[in-house]
Each structure stands twice: as C-alpha cells, then as structure tokens.
Amino acid sequence: MHPARKQRLILVIFLVVFSSAAVGFITYAMRNNMDYFYAPSAFAAGEVPFDKRIRAGGCVLPGSVKRAPDSLDVRFAITDGKAELQVVFDKILPDLFAEGEAAVVTGRLLQDGTLRADQVLAKHDENYTPPEVAESMHDKASCAGGAKI
Amino acid sequence: MSMLDAPTGRRVAPGFGVLFKTELLLALRHRADIANPLLFFVTVLALLPLGVGPEPALLAKMASGMIWVMALLATLLSQESLFRGDFENGSLEQMALSPQPLYFAVLAKSMVHWMVTGLPLALLSPLLGLMLNLPAAGYLCLFFSLLLGSASLSLVGAVGAALTVALSRPGLLLALIVMPLYVPVLIFGTGAVQAAIDGYGYSAQLAVLAAYLAAAAALAPLAAAGAIRISTET
Amino acid sequence: MEVFLAWQWFHRLGSPRWFYQKTGAWLPWLALASAVLLATGAVWGLGFAPEDAKQGNSYRIIYIHVPAAFLALAGYYIMAVGGAIGLIWKMKLSFAVMRAAAPIGAVLTFIALFTGALWGKPTWGTYWVWDARITSMLILLFLYIGVIALGRAFAREQVADKACALLALVGTVNIPIIYKSVDWWFTLHQPATIRLTKASSIDPSMFYPLLTMIAGFYCFYAWTLIAHTRVLLLQREWRTQWVREALVEEK
Numbered sequence: 001m002h003p004a005r006k007q008r009l010i011l012v013i014f015l016v017v018f019s020s021a022a023v024g025f026i027t028y029a030m031r032n033n034m035d036y037f038y039a040p041s042a043f044a045a046g047e048v049p050f051d052k053r054i055r056a057g058g059c060v061l062p063g064s065v066k067r068a069p070d071s072l073d074v075r076f077a078i079t080d081g082k083a084e085l086q087v088v089f090d091k092i093l094p095d096l097f098a099e100g101e102a103a104v105v106t107g108r109l110l111q112d113g114t115l116r117a118d119q120v121l122a123k124h125d126e127n128y129t130p131p132e133v134a135e136s137m138h139d140k141a142s143c144a145g146g147a148k149i
Numbered sequence: 150m151s152m153l154d155a156p157t158g159r160r161v162a163p164g165f166g167v168l169f170k171t172e173l174l175l176a177l178r179h180r181a182d183i184a185n186p187l188l189f190f191v192t193v194l195a196l197l198p199l200g201v202g203p204e205p206a207l208l209a210k211m212a213s214g215m216i217w218v219m220a221l222l223a224t225l226l227s228q229e230s231l232f233r234g235d236f237e238n239g240s241l242e243q244m245a246l247s248p249q250p251l252y253f254a255v256l257a258k259s260m261v262h263w264m265v266t267g268l269p270l271a272l273l274s275p276l277l278g279l280m281l282n283l284p285a286a287g288y289l290c291l292f293f294s295l296l297l298g299s300a301s302l303s304l305v306g307a308v309g310a311a312l313t314v315a316l317s318r319p320g321l322l323l324a325l326i327v328m329p330l331y332v333p334v335l336i337f338g339t340g341a342v343q344a345a346i347d348g349y350g351y352s353a354q355l356a357v358l359a360a361y362l363a364a365a366a367a368l369a370p371l372a373a374a375g376a377i378r379i380s381t382e383t
Numbered sequence: 384m385e386v387f388l389a390w391q392w393f394h395r396l397g398s399p400r401w402f403y404q405k406t407g408a409w410l411p412w413l414a415l416a417s418a419v420l421l422a423t424g425a426v427w428g429l430g431f432a433p434e435d436a437k438q439g440n441s442y443r444i445i446y447i448h449v450p451a452a453f454l455a456l457a458g459y460y461i462m463a464v465g466g467a468i469g470l471i472w473k474m475k476l477s478f479a480v481m482r483a484a485a486p487i488g489a490v491l492t493f494i495a496l497f498t499g500a501l502w503g504k505p506t507w508g509t510y511w512v513w514d515a516r517i518t519s520m521l522i523l524l525f526l527y528i529g530v531i532a533l534g535r536a537f538a539r540e541q542v543a544d545k546a547c548a549l550l551a552l553v554g555t556v557n558i559p560i561i562y563k564s565v566d567w568w569f570t571l572h573q574p575a576t577i578r579l580t581k582a583s584s585i586d587p588s589m590f591y592p593l594l595t596m597i598a599g600f601y602c603f604y605a606w607t608l609i610a611h612t613r614v615l616l617l618q619r620e621w622r623t624q625w626v627r628e629a630l631v632e633e634k
Contacts, residue, residue, distance in 0.1 A: 004249070007249055007250055007253070008250060011252050011253070014366075015367045018363045018364065018367035019363070019364065021360070021363035022361070022363035022364040022367070024360075025356040025359040025360030025363060026357065027355045027358065028352075029353045029354070029356035030359045031353075034350065036467075049348065049349075052347050052348055052349070053347055063586075066321075086561050094505075094506070094508025095505050095506065095508070096437065096505075096506045096507070096508070097439065101437070104571065120508070121507050122507060122508060122572060123508065123573070124438065124506055124507075125573055125583040126574050126575060126583075126585075127584060128438075128442060128445075128585040129338035129435065129436050129585075130435070130436065130586055130588060131434065131436045131591070132247075137583060143590050145545045149170075201534070223395050248615075276481050308553060309482070312533060315542070324530055325528065325532050325535055326532070328525055328529075329523075329525040329529065332518070346390055372549060372552075376546065376549055379542060379546050380546075382542070
C-alpha cells in the first residue's frame with residue numbers, strides 16, 4: 001500500500017479506537033452513582049453509608065416540619081413516596097422551602113438514621129402556574145404525587 | 150526522512166517512532182524546561198501551609214484541590230513552548246508541508262510533553278500530599294487521576310499552543326483559550342480524589358477521565374494540526 | 384441553468400458589498416421590531432402576567448433570563464457555523480459575522496448567568512451552585528471570551544479569522560452538554576419548561592409574554608449582529624471603492 005495512504009489508514013484506525021474507548025468509558029461511568037445522591041427509600045433499605053457526606057432529595061412531608069421555639073433548629077421528613085427520611089438542620093431555610101415541595105439536602109447520616117444536614121436547598125420544578133389555576137387543580141403540593149426530583 | 154525510509158510500506162507509521170524518539174531526546178536535553186514547571190509546582194504548594202496556616206484539618210480539606218489546580222497551572226506553563234522551538238527554526242512548517250498526517254507529529258509531541266511534565270507531577274504528588282496532610286485514602290487516587298488527567302491536559306493544551314505559536318507575546322492568551330477545555334478534567338479529577346477520601350469507590354470518575362483522554366487523543370491532535378496549518382501559512 | 388443561478392446567488396450572498404447595501408434598509412425595521420416586542424413583552428410579563436403559585440413575583444426574571452440563555456446558545460452556533468462556512472468556502476462575510484457574534488454572545492451569556500444568580504438566591508437559597516448546567520454555561524462564557532481574545536491577538540486579520548473559527552468549532556461540543564445537562568445529571572437547575580415535542584409546562588398567561596420576549600431578543604440579536612457585521616466590513620474593506628462611496632454617502 002502506498003505509504004501515505006497507509007498512514008491515513010492508521011490515523012483512521014486510531015480515531016475509531018479512541019472514540020470507541022471514550023464512549024465505552026463514559027457508558028461505564030454513567031452507570032455508577034457519582035453524585036452520591038440517595039432517595040429516602042435507599043436510606044430505608046440500608047444502602048447509604050454512615051457518617052459520609054451525601055445528598056438526599058425528596059418531597060417535604062406535609063405536617064412533618066417542627067421548629068424549635070428558641071433556636072433555628074428544625075426537623076422535617078422527606079419522602080419519595082415509598083419511605084421517609086428524618087432530617088435535622090440548624091440554619092436558615094430558603095424561601096421556597098415548604099411542605100409538599102421538593103428539597104435537596106446535603107449532610108451526614110447519623111447512627112440513629114437521621115440525616116444531619118449542613119445545606120438545604122429548595123428545588124423548584126419546571127412548572128409555572130398562576131395561583132388560581134393551581135388552586136383549581138388542587139395542586140398545592142408539587143411533588144406529593146411522586147413527581148421526579 | 151520518514152517517507153524515504155519505507156519504500157516497501159512494510160513498517161507501520163515509520164515516522165512516528167522516529168519522531169517520538171527525537172522529541173524525547175530533545176526534551177531531555179532541555180532539562181530546564183522540565184524542571185521549571187515541577188519546581189513551580191512544588192514551591193507553590195510548599196508555600197500553601199505558610200499562607201493558610203498549618204492547621205491540619207484545613208490543609209487536609211484543601212489538599213486535593215490545591216494539588217490538582219497547581220498541576221493544571223504547571224502544565225499550562227510548559228505548554229507554551231511545545232511548538233515554539235520548531236516554529237522558530239522552520240521545522241514546524243516542514244512538518245505541515247510533509248505528506249505525513251500532522252496528527253502523528255502532534256501526538257508524538259504531546260506524549261513526550263506528558264512524559265516530562267504530567268508524569269513527574271503524578272509521581273511527585275504523594276510527596277506533596279504528605280506535605281499538605283492529604284488523608285491516607287486519597288493518595289492512590291490522586292496519583293492515578295493526575296496520571297490520566299495530565300495526559301488529557303497535554304493533548305488539549307497542544308491545541309492552544311498551536312493556535313498561539315505564531316504570536317510574539319501570547320501571554321495569558323493560551324491559558325484563557327484552553328481553560329474551558331481544562332475545566333472538566335479538573336472537576337472529575339478532584340471529584341475522584343474527594344470520593345476516595347470520603348471512602349467511596351472512584352472508578353466512575355476515573356472512567357470519565359479515561360473517556361476524556363480517549364476523546365482528546367482522537368480529536369485534539371486533529372484540531373492542533375489545523376491550528377498549525379493556520380499558524381504557519383504565509 | 385438553475386444550478387448556475389443558485390451558485391450565483393450563493394456567491395453574491397458572500398459579497399461584503401452586497402450584504403452592506405442590502406442590510407442597510409433592514410436595520411431600522413429590525414430596531415423597530417425589537418423595541419416593540421421587547422417593550423410589549425416586558426410590560427406584559429412584568430406587569431400583567433399573574434404571579435406564580437409557588438415563587439410569587441420572583442419568577443418574573445424568567446422574562447429576561449430565558450431569552451438571554453436561548454440567544455447565548457443559538458448565538459454560539461451562529462458564530463461556529465459562520466466560522467465553518469468561512470473555513471470551507473473562504474467567505475469573508477462569513478468570518479465577519481463570526482467575529483461580530485462573539486461579543487454579543489458573551490454579553491448574553493453573562494446576562495443569563497447574572498439573572499440566574501439573582502433568581503437563585505430567593506428561590507433555591509443560593510446565588511451560585513456548581514451544578515452541571517450552571518458550570519457549563521460558565522464554560523460557554525469562557526469560550527466566547529477566548530474567541531474574542533484570540534481574534535485580537537493576531538496582526539493579520541485572515542489568520543485571526545481562521546484561528547477563531549477553529550477555536551469556536553472546538554467549543555461547539557459544549558452546547559449539547561449545556562442543553563442536556565439537566566436531563567443527564569442531577570442538577571439543581573430544573574429541566575426545560577418549553578418543550579418542542581410535548582406541551583410546555585407553563586401556563587399560557589405566562590407563556591405568551593415569554594414568547595414575545597424571546598421573539599424580541601431574537602430581533603434584537605439580529606439587529607446588533609447585522610449592525611456589528613456592517614461596522615466590521617467597513618473596517619476590513621476600507622480600501623475598496625464601495626466603502627469610500629458608502630462613507631461619503633453617510634455624511
């Protein structure tokens with residue numbers, strides 16, 4: 001084969017091999033949970049390691065928010081429709097945090113099964129509705145129906 | 150040289166091996182060019198405890214990120230001279246004119262660059278981890294993530310080096326244009342080490358670094374070749 | 384015969400002089416359209432659209448944030464495609480469009496990031512979070528700035544154009560990542576509201592002002608892009624007869 005053409009053939013082979021390798025590695029990577037983001041049912045199933053920085057997300061269970069009278073301490077539960085997780089937090093909650101809304105919590109799992117949070121963020125979904133429409137749809141809680149977190 | 154050596158076409162990519170050996174020899178002869186980035190790397194990291202205080206917990210938190218950022222900066226420092234010598238003595242133009250795909254020339258240069266920059270950085274990293282109180286679980290991962298990541302940095306940096314080689318004073322321009330491409334490597338590199346420190350598996354992050362390296366090996370030399378042609382046209 | 388005419392049209396399209404003379408008449412209309420659409424959309428969205436059931440009035444920044452983000456992404460493709468056409472067909476006009484698009488896109492990306500931060504504080508609880516969507520938008524800003532800086536570094540305009548085109552093309556891989564980042568990874572930023580294949584998840588009373596603003600931003604982008612391209616063409620072609628005539632006319 002003409003040397004220049006052979007070189008180009010080798011080049012093409014290199015490109016194909018490297019691109020396939022890239023795709024292969026990415027596919028492998030995607031299958032692993034890189035965010036260490038767990039749903040409450042994972043906690044109930046005992047899959048979550050203790051005392052490591054993790055994230056959890058779920059719907060704030062209506063009626064579960066309890067604030068201490070003299071400090072910023074607050075306890076609440078988040079749920080994914082299958083299990084609940086107790087969360088303890090001691091800083092200011094964001095404005096959008098509310099019962100029936102999605103929240104994302106970062107913190108450590110304590111031995112008694114509660115999550116001691118050092119960050120609570122309220123996640124809002126992609127739906128925008130005026131108040132009258134929301135009420136008429138009985139749609140106060142955006143995630144009570146098991147919407148995607 | 151390469152084309153005349155292979156009249157029968159039997160030798161596979163005859164230019165590549167020769168080019169690689171030449172580059173390696175040249176690089177090893179310019180010991181200052183190898184030593185400078187490494188010295189920068191070590192010196193700045195040694196200064197860190199002096200700057201932020203020797204408190205072990207604080208250093209431990211910052212260690213993996215600082216080592217990675219410094220590795221990135223040290224690579225950037227040495228990237229500028231990748232093509233400059235060849236550009237100034239005209240051999241870059243010769244390479245662009247030769248019938249051999251420029252891809253192989255760039256690949257060879259990038260590999261050599263990695264061997265004299267990224268590889269020593271990765272080898273030095275455990276020592277620096279020790280200086281910065283890196284938690285024990287992080288050492289192995291730091292080494293491997295730097296090994297994979299710095300190879301990507303060398304490849305991607307070659308694109309920036311090729312784009313700026315014709316400029317008399319590129320200054321920070323090279324850093325500016327390759328930075329967006331460096332960011333994913335940094336994110337997953339530090340993510341891997343953080344995962345290791347937290348006690349998780351880090352194979353997923355290393356897989357992403359490997360994927361980025363594979364993609365960079367395929368595409369970066371092509372882009373750099375195009376940039377070389379742009380930079381050397383009269 | 385048809386092929387010949389089509390080719391002629393394509394070539395004429397690439398002529399800086401033809402472009403300059405044709406687009407002169409477009410600019411006032413584009414300016415008018417932008418002004419009308421933006422004013423209407425802004426007043427409608429900020430004043431008359433209902434407040435959101437959950438976010439109250441703070442969602443209204445959507446009327447700036449979303450159009451700016453759309454145009455930042457679309458503008459990058461315009462810049463990259465301009466570079467590609469310039470490289471492949473060696474069209475000077477195409478390169479001028481590419482160089483003109485870079486600063487406009489950079490400003491729009493900044494507006495998107497800034498308004499996003501302002502929106503995030505009351506709603507999420509933080510100005511900034513390093514999730515996939517926001518980080519990749521920041522990378523987009525760096526890419527734009529890189530193209531601008533690279534273009535200014537070369538003494539010869541032709542070399543600068545080609546270098547910028549290469550860099551712009553290398554960065555295009557970022558756009559699908561930005562767009563899909565909210566679907567592929569867990570992000571704090573919510574998924575897309577406006578969808579092409581399914582119904583959008585926004586009430587019509589809020590959607591129409593948003594569409595108006597998006598249309599207004601597109602007109603505004605077209606106006607600024609064409610205006611900036613015209614300036615660049617005058618600068619680049621300053622030695623030609625038609626530029627001198629054009630400048631004399633303007634006086």
